[in-house]
Amino acid sequence: MKIWTVANQKGGVGKTTAVVTLAGWLQARGHRVLLVDLDPQASLTSYFSQDAEAASRSVYNLFDDRRTRAADLLLPTAGDGPALLAAVPALATLDRQLGSQKGQGLILRQALAPLAGQFDNVLLDCPPTLGILMINALAAADRVVVPTQTEHLALKGLERMTRTLEMVNRSRPHRLQHLIVPTMFDRRTRASNHALEELRSRYQGTELWSGVVPVDTRFREASEQGKSLSQLAPGSRGAEAFLRLLDDLLALDHNEADQRVVA
Structure with a gap:
């Protein structure tokens, strides 16, 4: 079971869109997918028409009672969509409740471990702030998108995120790999082109994805219908960009697995 954490310390950069669209393509290839909403604003939960205000089963239960089984909290999504661990607003209280206690950064990783035989891929949608939820998501991750x-x-938020990743790596025996994905790219605007040039000058190699996710109004249509864009319009620019991203992420996972075998 591979766990990808989708995170950035800035809101509105396309985290939920990335989670949903990657999940749609993974499912199209026969992967068993679980989505975990860790954001108290519950955008991912709302995407699939779940009422975060009324949810009695959510990821919050894992933090509130360590004896809770993640398998008992899973919610279905429409049709044959991915399974969901929903968010609730109460997640916003966890830093105050648990922040000073030791060992709270591994709760999610330990809770997800028993699901390894049930899912092939888990995608975690993070809040845009550094706190116990993001720390748990990074501790559980095999890779960060x-x-x-x-x-x-958005580049300022990225600087904060890369500093956070460096901090996390100092406490891990193996480096947590990450991939920066340029999103909402509009080649018609000078600002968007300049920002992409700046990204490419600052980040190189396997840190920065070679492609871009373009501005595409079909993402909004997919959200309104509670579907992945890969279902609604698989030939759209946005869907095809995420398909290329998925291919590259899977290739990175495969190459790293091979390297571990050789080592």
Whole structure:
């Protein structure tokens, strides 16, 4: 079971869109997928028409009672969509409740471990703030995907995120790999092109994805219907960009697995 954490310390960069669209393509290839909403704003939960205000089963239960089984909290999504661990607003209280206690950063990793035989891929949708939820998501991750809007202010959020990843790596025996994904790219605008150039000058190699996710109004249509864009319009620019991203993520996972075998 591979766990990908989708995170950035700035909101509005396309994290939820990335989670949903990657999940749709994974399912199209026969993968068993679980989505975990860790954001108190519950955008991912709402995407699939779940009422975060009324949810009695959510990821919050894992933190509130360590004896809770994640398998008992799973919610279905429409049709044959991915399974969902929903968010509730009460997640916003966890830093106050648990922040000073030791060993709270591994709760999610330990809770997800028993699901290894049930799912092939888990995608975690993070809040845009550094706290116990993001720390848990990073501790559980096999890889971090960092969507970054191609505009100047988003690059500042990316700087904070990369510093956080460096901090996390100092406490891990093996380096947590990440991939920065330029999103909402509009080749018609000077600002978007300049931001992409800046990204490519600062980040190189396997840190930065070679492609871009373009602006595509079909993402909004997919959200309104509670579907992945890979279902609604698989030939659209946005869907095809995420398909290329998925191919590259799977290739990175495969190459790293081979390297571990050789080592």
